[in-house]
Amino acid sequence: MAGGAARSRASALPVLALAAVVLVALNVRGPLAALPPVAVELRSDLAVSAGAVGLLTTLPVLCFGAATPFGAWVTARFGLRTAVLACLGGVLLGTLVRSAGGYPAALAGTVVLGMAITIGNIAMPVLISEDFPSAVGLVTALYAASFNVGSALTTAVTPLVAVPLGWRTATAVWAVLAVVAAVVVLRAHRRSRGGPGTAPAGSDRTGRTDRAGRAGRADGGRLDPHPVPVRRRATTWLLVAACAAQSFSYYGTTAWLPELLADRLGAGPEAAGVSAAVFQVAAVVGAFGVPAVLRATARPRVALWLVCAGWATLPLGLLLAPQLWWCWAALAGAAQGGGITVVLVSAVARGREVRAGRAGGPADVRAASALVQGGGYLAGALGPVVVGAAHDASGGWTAPLLVLLTAVAVLLATGTAGVPRREPAPV
Structure with missing residues (x-):
């Protein structure tokens, strides 16, 4: 019975982990693609210029670059899976704030979205390399492909929802996707902690790297005193x-x-x-x-x-x-x-x-x-x-x-x- 339970956990982990990869990818691009299809309605409702609306679409990309040190610090300090959950929490918060008030709220929500997604951008490739060490290319491709699926989905569905319910509801509804992704990430993490052999070498169960893993070992088992940064x-x-x-x-x-x-x-x-x-x-x-x-x-x-x-x-x-x-x-x-x-x-x-x-x-x-x-x-x-x-x-x-x-x-x-x-x- 114990062996059957272990096999069940081992088989469930890849499925849940793959589902988590796809759902996180949908969240790190989809909310950004929801805004352009309703830009006209947003501009009219908030009484702002086209340039002001354009800033809402440019700010996240600027955050992807400018907030990278912050995202790297969060990932290093709290671990990979905690960083991914922080990303999803930020996406949830930013999506709701962006749709809740006037233009200042839209700006604030957009900045929160950009910073949260930056954390995910950094954490996910590392997490994929640890969870799927023998299939990094294939799973990374699934992750990248899901970017575009998320963008296409939100681009197509958002204007349909906006017709009866307005642009605020149409953009805020995608926050549900962040909640679903967080639940799957938590379940995948719980299964990985219970399964055998799931902690990658040189890291703990949360994805933080121990000192030996960071320093590495040279041939013969000796610590390399001069690793190349x-x-x-x-x-x-x-x-x-x-x-x-x-x-x-x-x-x-x-x-x-x-x-x-x-x-x-x-x-x-x-x-x-x-x-x-x-x-x-x-x-x-x-x-x-x-x-x-x-x-x-x-x-x-x-x-x-x-x-x-x-x-x-x-x-x-x-x-x-x-x-x-x-x-x-x-x-x-x-x-x-x-x-x-x-x-x-x-x-x-x-x-x-x-x-x-x-x-x-x-x-x-x-x-x-x-x-x-x-x-x-x-x-x-x-x-x-x-x-x-x-x-x-x-x-x-x-x-x-x-x-x-x-x-x-x-x-x-x-x-x-x-x-x-x-x-x-x-x-």
């Missing part, structure tokens, strides 16, 4: 640049693709909505395409090159054959889903790789994830601004598309140098 590795900063180029391209495209199609092709609101949907939904294909490439080749750089090729089709295609916009949007959408997966998997791999005779522990993975995502999202916040400025300065869309093509070139150059040559063996 993640922040001092050139590959880490190359990945920061690659993540910056990926985020810049994503947010620049998301902000301006509908208006570009309207100007160049005379596309109406329906086509603009379709382009956004194609771009987001195709990301699911790209996110799962990366593990397939890794399984077939064991070479992350091959996946990166395919991502860059897909990204390049968007600016080149819109310059040379804009009437096929749906094709270019699909290819670029798959590329953006694959791009973030390559970056996250590579950050985990660089944190875990052997340096100075030791394999990196959870603290190294957390540091690599924080640096890569923090720098990347700061650059991502500049994407809409720089692309829009290029459009205003040139009076057309050729210059903005060349800006996006340059970002893809940066992704190719820095990613090729920063992404590992081969997929690391499971730890």
